Amino acid sequence: MPEKVRVRFAPSPTGSLHIGGARTALFNLLYARHNNGKLILRIEDTDTERSTEESTLQILRSLKWLGLDWDEGPEKGGDFGPYFQSQRLDLYKKEVDGLLAEEKAYYCYCTPEELSQRREEALKAGKPPKYDGCCRKLTPEQRKKFEAEGRKHTIRLKMPEEGQTVVDDLIRGRVVFDNSVLDDLIIVKSNGIPTYNFACVIDDNAMKITHIIRAEEHLSNTPKQVQAYLALGYDIPQFAHVPMILAPDRSKLSKRHGATSVEEFRDQGYMAESIINYLTLLGWSPEGTEEIFDMEKAIKEFTLDRVNKTAAVYDVKKLTWINGHYMREMDLGYVTEQTIPFMIKKGIITEQESKDKFDYIKKIVEVSRDRAKTLDELAHTVAFFFKDVTEYEEKGVRKHFSKENAVKLLTLGADALEKLDHFTHDKTEETFRNITADLGLKAAEIIHPTRLAITGRTIGPGLFDIIVLLGKEKTVERMRKAVKWIGARHQSY
């Protein structure tokens, strides 16, 4: 009878959720859903110096925005709460007391200064900088003396001095560590709060976690945790250490690498669906060659044995391509809704206008979305529909406005459009093509200057899509304005 799968994502609230954390959360969710299990979210806020509530909120926000929904945890509750380690101190204390009583753990009075000094000395002497175990066999008298001196203590877990600790990792296979390299782990800091490596063991056990799926950086600490499981008499869960995500220069992700947090990507105009799809493919691969994966499909196909062992460098270019793909393939109304906040932020439209003119904006997005790879970029390219053209792209002026016939064609075009009753794509196009055909010119001769006149740019959607959406009045007005602009420019020479 297989036990019910329970996995967890356990971030520490010391910063924003970066893409590495998001990927770990995603793999946990994928594994849980694929196996009809539960995803537990637990906040590891045992570092009272660095943990902030703001960070917790930001992580929850990012997770929700990405669609990584947990079953138990903050805001959700559950039978194994509380889900903040700072609220579980009693539980830890109980377990520590047991360990102390059984003499599996002991008080250590060494100060951080002494420790680091000894570490440096050992390093200098070419020896491993391991804790020397000096407090391991303190007599009651010595202990009393230290206490009388007012020394603070930590609590350490005794590690076996001989033998080996084996970690059977679902991704990496059997990893063996010599116990002789294991430090007596500090399980309670001098401020009375347990360390991560200990608290997570107690919580994973108490929360009945069956599979610990986390980043590879935790692999080296796993034997110590295994010893904690053993000392506490717990069953050892399954471990799966997923490869790390590295910055383009192959170093660990950090702020200096530009955008690494989920919120930064969001603000740059990447959609949640794209980030999820991209992250799914980082370290995991499907059996087939299809790379477009929504969450549902990924859940169906996800297994741990197709997770690879190699650290991955993230590639914004590919993320951008995926984002462009989603922007043009997803439901038009949805993409429009996603784009609107960026338009508002840029001052292209107001919140009210976004509601009043939603259908209009939707049509604009429809003809423009093929060309943009981010929502931010799309919002930018669409601005001329709402804002007057105040300047013309210089390259275009040289190419299209300085031509002999530009003024003539723009004038003819404006005149003809003005008289048009049925202002449709086909009618406007027919009108333009007739004008150039009559003069023995190619349609491009009028199309390019017109685009520049009404958008200020040389690139953009099909001209007649623009003309129809912009409307007769504005189109004609902008064309005439351009004619004047060209005239004024020529006079100044």
Next chain:
RNA sequence: GGCCAUAUCGUCUAGGGGUUCAGGACGCCGCCCUCUCACGGCGGUAACGGGGGUUCGAAUCCCCCUAUGGCUACCA
């Protein structure tokens, strides 16, 4: 320094002894489509870190080296 892990195109990856002078995706380049730019279609560029084994045969298994990453905190 010690311990652990990893090593296929620039990047993400498939491939786990012969069916692969290594397949896909992004990027890049070219062509087609075309009113521009995109999109789309087609084609191209580009990789098994090095050295030893094992084997009839190795990108695939073993060893060594090298490189990279992680851990070695009273951070997680």
